[in-house]
Amino acid sequence: MKKILFSILALLISFNLYSQNMKTTISGYVKEKNSGELLIGVNIYLQGTQIGTVSNTYGFYSLTIPPQEATVIYSFVGYKPVKIPFGFDKDTVINIILDPNIELSEVEIYSERDKISDKAEMSVVSIPVEQIRQIPALLGEKDVFKVLQLMPGIRSGSEASSGLYVRGGGPDQNLTILDEAPVYNAMHLFGFFSVFNGDAIKSIEMYKGGFPARYGGRLSSVIDMTLKDGNKQKFGGEGSIGLLSSRLLLEGPIVKNKSSFMISGRRTYVDVLTRPFMNLEDGTAGYYFYDLNAKVNYEISDKDKIYLSGYFGRDKFFGGYDDSYGSEQYKLFWENATSTLRWNHQFSKKLFSNTSIIYSNYQFVIDAESEYQQDYFHLRYKSGIRDIGVKTDFSWIPSPDHYIRTGFNFTNHLFTPSAVVLEIASQTIEQNVQELNSLESAMYIEDEWHIIPQMKMNAGLRLSSFTHNTKSYFGIEPRLLLSYMFTDMFSIKASYAEMNQYVHLLTSTGIGLPTDLWVPSTDRIGPQHSRQFAMGLAHDFEDPSYTISLEGYYKTMDDIISYKEGSSFLMIDDPTDQSQDFHYEDAVTVGKGYSYGLEFLLQRKFGKLTGWIGYTLSLTKYKFAELNNGNEFFPRHDRRHDISVVAIYKISDVITLSATWVYGTGDAITLANSTYNAYTHNPNSTNNGMSNEYKYFSSSYANYYGEKNSFRMEAYHRLDIGAQFSKKLKWGGTRTIEVSIYNAYNHLNPFFYYTGYDNRRNETVLKQFTLFPILPSVAYYLKF
């Protein structure tokens, strides 16, 4: 009996091994025709089956196929699909070139695997970069973040702000990475524009929930952006001239088909335009910003590639005068610098790795210098954060049913809450630099598992840690996503994710000032923590090609921080007092919050008319023991209803029309409605001449606000329209003129309120400032 069982077992094992050995693996890279850009997220699958994979961030794919007659299809949005009949009996490398010049009908463009219902992901926002250029924008400045704000679940902070509030979370709870380097202050000009130049961006993917284990460090979202690599085949570029700034991008091969570069810059000329208005007597003042993206890459071999990319950007105010009596020069600037060196290595057909060395530096500087007769004075104040990190990720695709990712990273954070150098008469009087060092690390593993043909799961675990001085924190972050397809076009999804955030942003009033301060978790202020559960339905339609999704979420946030009442960055300790260490903990308080909502999205990505309609119904509440007398309150960014309608209509190859309409419930603010005398106890005084009333009580006027954030601003709504006129030039380039109108029907949305007096009515009234009335703009784009 034992011999029979042993024989059967041996037979089964050998049959299994035989079957495994019969499978073949195809792998390789997917690139774009004409430029050689590696394409991210390309679908590779067997026609008529659920067996498939996608290309990773570096354009690499691997697909193990069981023995059968089939056709392998490579498809990507906006590109002509490639079909290869399957007949390989051994592992094969297939590098694919996809052609973006499509003339197919809408139905043919829309492939089986471009469906939202089919993807093992949810709460993801993926916007084609080309669409960003077509959506009308403030003063013609195309902005990645402004477009993200048009998606359900994501809202802006205030009029014209580029800050992102995702599912009830604050702007500090978003991890923004550009080629894997974190960008700490992603705003130009108080948040009017983000620092990301859309011309240089290849792909943008934003996670609002259902976070895969490879992401961590922030509670509410991850915005993962990849820069273009640069055209490996020919030189080219594009530029634009707008009302506020001009841009230029240049790219081309260094070694044809092996190495390329991309460089893109942008600078505003606000300082030039406003100089006539800002000319002070014997002096001058102004403002400008610039940013620069650069990248080079080199294919060492078929298995090894290296990339070096960087971002540099600065905003600067300046002013001063110089006359016969003396001179004064003031500079106030903030800047980001990031750099990433990456090495891709392909170990085998199924195993791919990337190792990155990452640098990111943000600083805010005030520099004041004056000379008057013989007196010389110079003061420099700086605050900021600098990261140096190393990161390694492995992708292992052992079979079509499993896509396993694992990796680890270490980041040294150097926080500089304040650094002051004071010179008087060329002597350094004070030099006080406070630096706080911390180490953040994480390791993770996740598996995208195709359980049965209708069901996919992405399960993962992330372990994180943070050490500051002698205090250490550890976090266990489970991640789970399930997707079940009822039909080819309809699926239900659910996810659960826990996130830890060890780095905090101290921000006042949500205006998005560069004085916002990044600080570490300490022994007094611990990490923030969130748990998010989401569930949704997704349905695709083929003809015409629409996608509908409905998603609900519930998120809790613990140990979130806020300034105490009456505190701001101006109240942080005197940095020149060397007897005192920096203690931001004294100005903040810790609390918790929750947010839940329903998000609806109807989207069309193909055809003459594209765009989307998004609606979010949500509620967010916070509770802090030291705020609002310990009662729950709405944070400023709580928005009950949020609607966005985006439409892009391509009349022809020459003319494209676009329109955007947004509506949102007003911000929740704290507004005084009464005044009163706040009398305090006056125990013993030497002022014996006081009247009876003031001998025992001191008095000060105070405002009565009622509950914190109990007043709703007027609802915000706005219509933007635009038209683009393109023309192919004789020498091969393409020029586009865009005319757009921001706030086309001139609705005066309140930026902030204040108390004023109406002389006509002879009474105190609430007044508002509107930042931007109707604003037309024109821009000129050139591509060559």
Add this chain to the structure above:
Amino acid sequence: MKTIVMKIRYISLKYFMGLLGIIIFTSCEKTANVTMPETDPILVVAGFVAPNEDTIRLKLTWTTPIYYHSGWHESNYEPNAKVVLEGSNSSYSLEYDTNGNFYYTSNANFTVNEEVDLAITYKDMPIVRGKCKIPETPLFTIENKGYQTTNNGDYYENYYQIDFTSLNTNPINYYRIRMIGYYSDISGYQYSQNLWLSGGDLFELKQNETTSIKVYTDKGGETTLDSVRAYVIHASDEYYKYHLSVYNYQGDDLFVEPSLIYDNIENGLGNFSAYNMVSDTLIFK
């Protein structure tokens, strides 16, 4: 040094406001199109009770609505309410003093740890209530650690370093300290002045915790203090929170979180709290 630092910090505000000014100049202003909620006036209480003082005073005023109101803030005293303080064994009905514009009684006799209830009745409004508990006698040590003079370049900083140690038995104790300095001139005439404590006069200390206080005087150089009389209040937590919130109140500052003044009054605003005060003298010369 602090003035230089504050100057630098306000440079940043200067440029923000400058740019904001440009934007505002080009933007639009109008009366807001929102319906402001009706705001009925609310009674505001300020009353502080102590065990070793027979006279207790209480202020009672009304809030003034801001919007749809033609006048600026008025001190709206309310002289016609019925104000009653009730302890465990006693009850006092307060009279109104028109000179001082407060309610008072001269017969109070509350004791340590006694709970005192406040009830204010006015016409047919809901009764305004407050509650507090008389704290223990302050127990502490106070020690003069020496006179310091710091040369900051363009001015001298003179202060006394005084260590204050909490000896009360609660896990957390709240104190308020006032100091009066006495000095004499060359003719022997004695003067007094209120002294300023760095960081304010409110303290939250654990049992046996010591805090170092810088006590400032403008008498530098050759003239120093002869003695300091410290008035130490052991406060209830309502007293401490209220006075701290008034101290931290910033009003309408664009860059600061609106601060709500603490209140522990039911159906009203303000503060009804208790304290226990003693004094101690430090001889310096």
